[in-house]
Amino acid sequence: MRPLPLLPLQLVLGGFLARILKRNPGLLDRLGDHRRARFGIRPVDLPFAFIVEAAPPRLSAVRELPPGLDAYVSASLANLLALVEGRVDGDALMFSRALTIEGDIEAVLALRNAIDDAQLDLAAELALLLGPLGEPARRSFELVRDSLAGSPQKAR
Amino acid sequence: MELICPAGTPAALRSAIDAGADAVYCGFNDETNARNFPGLNFSRDELRKGIAFAHSRGARILVAINTFPRASSVALWQRAVDDAVDAGADALIVADIGLMDYVARRHPGQRLHVSVQAAAADPDAIAFYVETFGARRVVLPRVLSVSEIAQITREVSCETEVFVFGGLCVMAEGRCSLSSYATGKSPNMQGVCSPASHVAYEETAQGTTSRLGGFTINRFAPQEAAGYPTLCKGRFSTEHGDGYIFEDPVSLDATTLLAGLRTAGVAALKIEGRQRGRAYIESVVRHFRRALDTMEDGSEADVGSLKPFTEGQASTVGAYRKTWR
Known part of the structure; x- marks a missing residue:
């Protein structure tokens, strides 16, 4: 099977990130000194990963995360989405070993706390981004999200 | 209540x-x-x-x-x-x-x-x-x-x-200096027990090693449930074996x-x-x-x-x- 082309994904998600940051300025405030940190996000069940920067907003999709990023966060896609939406507790995921972090732990904590306070609803954000296609996109996203392993892992 | x-x-x-x-x-x-x-x-x-x-x-x-x-x-x-x-x-x-x-x-x-x-x-x-x-x-x-x-x-x-x-917390609260000793930052005066700036995790085939201020305080096997990276919940090796001296996670x-x-x-x-x-x-x-x-x-x-x-x-x-x- 041929690997998925990453550029279209990168363009869509990059626009998504920029929109979220614009609509939630408090997120950057809570990131504080870590707003320029480069985070490597690796969904362990996908064949690619992301490099995320908040200021300026930038998102790259890559096959492998390079060394030298400020911090690395790994978890299943379901848990990463749940974490972004505040549906699971980051410490609980750490305790159950469903989440691993390396690098600048202070930057990761700032990011986690900033996101948790922002109360993001990814499906709603996606719907807003895609205009007339928003509603079908929202429903598709919710279907995919809810079908991922049934639900996010809260404990083993 | x-x-x-x-x-x-x-x-x-x-x-x-x-x-x-x-x-x-x-x-x-x-x-x-x-x-x-x-x-x-x-x-x-x-x-x-x-x-x-x-x-x-x-x-x-x-x-x-x-x-x-x-x-x-x-x-x-x-x-x-x-x-x-x-x-x-x-x-x-x-x-x-x-x-x-x-x-x-x-x-x-x-x-x-x-x-x-x-x-x-x-x-x-x-x-x-x-x-x-x-x-x-x-x-x-x-x-x-x-x-x-x-x-x-x-x-x-x-x-x-x-x-x-x-x-x-099983210590005399407000008096504990374990984290201060390891990091130079005080939970009692700066509000940071095990400050994230001094915490490091390392992932290896043996599991996750947690460190605070350069001190290795625990290593969790790949499927073992983990705790916070605090010294009071560190797992130490002594002549009596490995174990939690102050408190389990x-x-x-x-x-x-x-x-x-x-x-x-x-x-x-x-x-x-x-x-x-x-x-x-x-x-x-x-x-x-x-x-x-x-x-x-x-x-x-x-x-x-x-x-x-x-x-x-x-x-x-x-x-x-x-x-x-």
């Missing part, structure tokens, strides 16, 4: 109140509170809005200004007191004697609670805070049995508040002891965890709200449902059912 719930962000504050908190405790985003972690806590404006929200829902806000001021920068702590009073805080939670004196003199009408960081664990110590500064409530350290709590509560003339869930859960705490005369139950996310706040607060309600109607409390949120995926009733001396 009142249910006192944590909030590290405005969103968590709203979640706690929605889930049934009678009161929420929180702090400013600086060294004046004992959860001074990155991305956490409240600006002055956020506190003001949080208090307005809480009051509109019939809940109260308790502001923790519970670290110990450094001699060179007392003004930072005094300003925090003034701003919290000005914002309409329902009570201040304070540990330092000098700061309690400031509250009592400058804001004599302000309700004052003695923080757990003051480690006031006997009637004489508590009486001093009540008689000298007019303290209305003391948060008892997590080293007392239920019968000891009952005895103290009978003897003191203020309310008592105890922890029922979350991180379990485990969380307090006193769900089964609520009736006993009520009989002991406790006025308020506190949930630890201002550093935790909304999902924790919502689930734990809802659990204890339900447990208190079911206690009233005589039905059984739901025990064990909070396991996913516990350190090491394990819980204990800690010193509440003390079998050692």
Whole structure:
């Protein structure tokens, strides 16, 4: 099977990130000194990963995360989405070993706390981004999200 | 009994109140509170809005200004007191004697609670805070049995508040220097126990190694449940073997002891965890709200449902059912 082309994904998600940051300025405030940190996000069940920067907003999709990023966060896609939406507790995921972090732990904590306070609803954000296609996109996203392993892992 | 719930962000504050908190405790985003972690806590404006929200829902806000001021920068702590009073805080939670004196003199009408960081664990110590500064409530350290709590509560003339869930500190609170020794930053004066800036995790085939200030404090096998990277929960190798010397990675859960705490005369139950996310706040607060309600109607409390949120995926009733001396 041929690997998925990453550029279209990168363009869509990059626009998504920029929109979220614009609509939630408090997120950057809570990131504080870590707003320029480069985070490597690796969904362990996908064949690619992301490099995320908040200021300026930038998102790259890559096959492998390079060394030298400020911090690395790994978890299943379901848990990463749940974490972004505040549906699971980051410490609980750490305790159950469903989440691993390396690098600048202070930057990761700032990011986690900033996101948790922002109360993001990814499906709603996606719907807003895609205009007339928003509603079908929202429903598709919710279907995919809810079908991922049934639900996010809260404990083993 | 009142249910006192944590909030590290405005969103968590709203979640706690929605889930049934009678009161929420929180702090400013600086060294004046004992959860001074990155991305956490409240600006002055956020506190003001949080208090307005809480009051509109019939809940109260308790502001923790519970670290110990450094001699060179007392003004930072005094300003925090003034701003919290000005914002309409329902009570201040304070540990330092000098700061309690400031509250009592400058804001004599302000309700004052003695923080757990003051480690006031006997009637004489508590009486001093009540008689000298007019303290209305003391948060008892997590080293007392239920019968000891009952005895103290009978003897003191203020309310008592105890922890029922979350991180379990077995040290003399406000005096512990383990983290300071390893990192040079103080939990007691800067509000950072195991500061994230000094924490490192390393993933290897053997599992996850956690370090604090360069000290290796634990290594968790790949499937082994983990805990916080604090020295008190470090696993050490000694001539007697490997093991936890001070404390296992485990969380307090006193769900089964609520009736006993009520009989002991406790006025308020506190949930630890201002550093935790909304999902924790919502689930734990809802659990204890339900447990208190079911206690009233005589039905059984739901025990064990909070396991996913516990350190090491394990819980204990800690010193509440003390079998050692």
